[in-house]
Amino acid sequence: MAFTLEKVVPWGRSFNEYLAMFALAKKELRKRFLGCCDGPASFNCMMKHRGGHVVSVDPIYRFSADEIRNRMDETYEEIMEQTRKNKNEFVWRHISSVKELGKVRMAAMNNFLSDYVAGLKEGRYVDASLPTLPFKAREFDIALCSHFLFLYSEHLSEDFHIQSIEELCRVASEVRIFPLLELGAKKSRHLETVVDRLEKGGFVVDIKKVPYEFQKGGNEMLRVRLQ
Numbered sequence: 001m002a003f004t005l006e007k008v009v010p011w012g013r014s015f016n017e018y019l020a021m022f023a024l025a026k027k028e029l030r031k032r033f034l035g036c037c038d039g040p041a042s043f044n045c046m047m048k049h050r051g052g053h054v055v056s057v058d059p060i061y062r063f064s065a066d067e068i069r070n071r072m073d074e075t076y077e078e079i080m081e082q083t084r085k086n087k088n089e090f091v092w093r094h095i096s097s098v099k100e101l102g103k104v105r106m107a108a109m110n111n112f113l114s115d116y117v118a119g120l121k122e123g124r125y126v127d128a129s130l131p132t133l134p135f136k137a138r139e140f141d142i143a144l145c146s147h148f149l150f151l152y153s154e155h156l157s158e159d160f161h162i163q164s165i166e167e168l169c170r171v172a173s174e175v176r177i178f179p180l181l182e183l184g185a186k187k188s189r190h191l192e193t194v195v196d197r198l199e200k201g202g203f204v205v206d207i208k209k210v211p212y213e214f215q216k217g218g219n220e221m222l223r224v225r226l227q
């Protein structure tokens with residue numbers, strides 16, 4: 001099925017949220033990162049400013065900066081309204097209100113947009129989609145995947161999860177995925193079987209608590225490595 005902009009609701013997390021979601025230690029920031037499904041998040045842009053190395057991959061990068069900005073403007077109010085309605089599904093600790101959430105997300109997405117054209121030229125934003133990635137084996141030290149795998153468990157099959165995680169493990173020495181919840185703040189229906197199948201396939205898998213919780217109960221990441 002074609003990937004069209006009408007299907008995308010751009011919503012990007014900030015650099016500090018990435019640090020917390022993936023429990024990234026300062027010394028790890030020197031590593032080569034793949035930001036998978038990064039969308040309009042600001043991790044790549046902020047790491048570039050710090051001299052770090054991140055390549056982000058997402059099908060949204062086939063669209064221009066103007067197209068992404070227009071889509072952000074079209075969908076912003078709807079996301080805010082949905083968040084107000086479902087306010088009880090979230091923990092308002094790191095971010096204290098829906099209004100602040102809007103500010104944090106817009107600041108992150110504006111940072112992304114300010115870096116996007118240069119990043120495309122430098123090959124830091126790559127238009128590609130799981131479960132197949134256009135990278136060489138072990139091109140990265142750590143692959144991060146925020147708010148895509150497990151979150152959309154209702155729409156993405158268990159096999160899609162396995163293929164995607166195996167592909168991420170091919171291109172990176174370690175894979176970190178956050179959160180392990182699906183929409184509605186429920187534990188992903190695929191989590192247990194996916195962990196079991198990965199372990200049987202020779203991967204080392206662990207679940208680690210992280211210093212971040214926005215969706216209630218969403219404070220764990222999955223780490224996967226080939227043995």
Ligand SMILES: C[S@@+](CC[C@H](N)C(=O)[O-])C[C@H]1O[C@@H](n2cnc3c(N)ncnc32)[C@H](O)[C@@H]1O
Pocket residue numbers: 008011012013014036037038039040041057058059060128129130131145146147148
């Ligand atoms: C909810 S957003 C998360 C953005 C970012 N990771 C963050 O946490 O702020 C999910 C992203 O997954 C991207 N996406 C959708 N299908 C994909 C696929 N098959 N492979 C990689 N990314 C995909 C979407 O374009 C979107 O940008």
